[in-house]
Each structure stands twice: as structure tokens, then as C-alpha cells.
Amino acid sequence: MNEMAPLAAYLPFNRGCLKNGFEPAKRGAVAGAPKGRWLIMQEQSVVVGTDGHEISLPEGERPAGFDAATGEPACLGHCGDEAFWVLALPKDAPLPPGYHAETIVPMRGTKLPDDLLTLGGMAAQLLWWESTSGFCPRCGDATTRIVGEWGKQCPRCAYEHYPHLHPCTITMIRDTPNRRVLLARKAEWAPGRYALVAGFVDNGESLEGCVRREVMEEVGVEVGEIRYVGSQNWPFPSQLMCGFVAEYAGGDIAVDTTELEDARWFPADELPIRPSRHSIAGYIIANFSRL
């Protein structure tokens, strides 16, 4: 086991990945005229310039040629002196010459560098929140923004809500004495690719309780010691993935075929195709499977 693993805090989609630091914008605060670098989102893709060899974001004042973008630009925040602005472009809107839309989804083979992936993920979450918070979930009235916050308030019933993050656990099960690791796959994944057991935390449940329950439900084994190894903000659309390593404590594998296609033990030195290096699943397997 590698006790000196790099911190998961630096994985893409976590703000810690941005080398110059990131100061998120508070909505309602004065952000100045829209000028800086532009995260123009087209569904789960970022519009990037393709001039030369480097992928780059449009820069300067609101870029021309994106008139189909809906709504006002929103300030995402600042890296140093540089402001980042977000616009949503409809799915089928054509792009001006020199631009293309690059996916932020790791499993679709994104070519974005880690910093743009992280900024794109935050932009996607901002737009997701805007698209899901326009009406009060309690009484249905149109909401208004709470000044200086991302939150929304209902003028009729005073209900307040804030951007939602959904906690999930993601777990690698290890049988250390036998130097093997339990990995699982879903039917929709690329052939031969195996990853970890994951699921949403239930009401009234601790993270550790969620690990034990999800492991038992999905692969049918018991786990003993559980250790937290890091987390990743996952903007598809809004999960907080909490990563764990759990020691096998007994039982035979019984796959829940409503969730998984397969789960099996792999010798620690003969692992199958792994998840993307961009995901915490890839991080955990890369750093905690050497037994």
C-alpha cells in the first residue's frame, strides 16, 4: 500500500487542482463588466479555440459569434486577476470558425487539460443550479436570488435553498492477505473496464454506513476496516464522491444485476482496464491497489 499517495484534493473537478488558486464569485456581488476568459458551455462540453496546438478559452469581452447563447453571462470567479464568465449555448447552435466543443466527461475521452476540466465542471454546476432553482420546490412560485449568495428564496413562502451537492461513497474492497482487489463493472461501460462500488448516501446514514450497505447490496460481501482516502467534486450533475478503501471481511460475491453487470476479484498485480485517471475511482485504484 502506498501511504504517500498524492492528495485527491488535486484531482480535476476539485478547485485545489487550479494552480493559481480560485476565488468563487458571490452572485449579487459587483463583478464588473463581463471581461476575462469565457466558459461557453454547450451541454457537457466547453467551447474552446483550436488555433495552433493549444486548447484555449475565448478571451476578452463577450466573444462574437455566440449570439445564440441564452441569458446573461454569470461570473464564476477569479484566478488571480483573471475573471471567468459562463454562458450557456443551445445544443445545436453552430460555432464560429476556429472553435469546437470539447467534452468535460472523462469517460468520453476528454482532451481538456485539468484546469479547463475543473473550470468547465464548475461552469456546468453553475448552469445546472440555475436551470433547477427557478421555482420554489415547496410551493411552486418563482424564486429570487438571495443577495450576495448563490441561494434562492421564495417570495411567497420564504423557503430558501442553496446549490445542492449529493454525497456518495465510492469504495475499493481489498483482501490484503490474499493480495487481491474486488472490482465491478456496469453494462454500459467500455468493454473490459472495471471500477469501484459506489452509491448515494441515504437519509440518516453515515458515510461508513453507506459503504457497508452499498458493498453488501451490490456485491454481497462484508467489509471490516474502512478508511477514507479522499474526495472529488463530480459535476455530473452534482455529486460529492467520498472515496474509501475497505478490507474484505467475508462472504462470497453476489452481484446485484440491476446495478452491475459483473464483479470479481483481481490479483493486485493483474488489474483490468481501469477508470479514467480524471476520476477518484482511477485515483483510488492507482494509489491503493498495491498490496
Ligand SMILES: [Zn+2]
Ligand atoms: Zn415557496
